[in-house]
Amino acid sequence: KQEVTQIPAALSVPEGENLVLNCSFTDSAIYNLQWFRQDPGKGLTSLLLIQSSQREQTSGRLNASLDKSSGRSTLYIAASQPGDSATYLCAAYYGQNFVFGPGTRLSVLP
Amino acid sequence: NAGVMQNPRHLVRRRGQEARLRCSPMKGHSHVYWYRQLPEEGLKFMVYLQKENIIDESGMPKERFSAEFPKEGPSILRIQQVVRGDSAAYFCASSPQKNNQPQHFGDGTRLSIL
Numbered sequence: 001k002q003e004v005t006q007i008p009a010a011l012s013v014p015e016g017e018n019l020v021l022n023c024s025f026t027d028s029a030i031y032n033l034q035w036f037r038q039d040p041g042k043g044l045t046s047l048l049l050i051q052s053s054q055r056e057q058t059s060g061r062l063n064a065s066l067d068k069s070s071g072r073s074t075l076y077i078a079a080s081q082p083g084d085s086a087t088y089l090c091a092a093y094y095g096q097n098f099v100f101g102p103g104t105r106l107s108v109l110p
Numbered sequence: 111n112a113g114v115m116q117n118p119r120h121l122v123r124r125r126g127q128e129a130r131l132r133c134s135p136m137k138g139h140s141h142v143y144w145y146r147q148l149p150e151e152g153l154k155f156m157v158y159l160q161k162e163n164i165i166d167e168s169g170m171p172k173e174r175f176s177a178e179f180p181k182e183g184p185s186i187l188r189i190q191q192v193v194r195g196d197s198a199a200y201f202c203a204s205s206p207q208k209n210n211q212p213q214h215f216g217d218g219t220r221l222s223i224l
Contacts, residue, residue: 036215042217
């Protein structure tokens with residue numbers, strides 16, 4: 001069964017800290033892995049997409065890594081800001097639909 | 111360029127009524143996906159449609175739920191005889207092709223059952 005888990009479920013940090021969000025997937029036959037941001041009452045915003053052949057992707061203060069063999073991905077956020085407060089979702093894409101993790105709820109305190 | 115448009119944003123129904131959720135994909139996109147997000151849970155795939163065809167409905171409940179994507183007009187997710195457990199956020203995504211193409215998500219419809 002294809003499952004995606006994320007830890008921690010919630011995280012609260014002071015502004016300026018670097019932090020790591022973790023994602024694990026049980027089926028390594030992914031096409032790609034995507035990290036999304038979801039603000040309360042809003043839809044999903046795609047942050048980073050890593051193809052199965054890639055090891056990492058970077059966008060600004062965000063860096064995502066992918067290790068297919070171990071079934072893991074991490075999202076690294078540098079110099080966190082209050083505006084980064086949101087729920088971060090990891091999703092494994094298997095060629096037809098996403099399998100989502102439950103998310104990590106991040107609060108960055110000013 | 112408009113993104114994926116979903117309406118209504120919020121929908122309130124009483125138990126036993128019907129709910130209709132609409133999704134207009136991005137321009138040029140012919141693939142639509144519906145996901146459901148129950149409170150405090152991640153998104154779960156429901157159904158994948160192309161124009162006039164259901165490709166994969168493995169995530170759809172067997173009863174009361176149906177989806178269509180007609181040749182003209184938006185995709186419709188229909189829930190008949192709603193129950194309290196149907197309360198959730200329903201998200202639609204679209205893509206121009208399948209496989210390895212990013213899916214663009216709408217803002218969702220929040221369905222509340224009284």
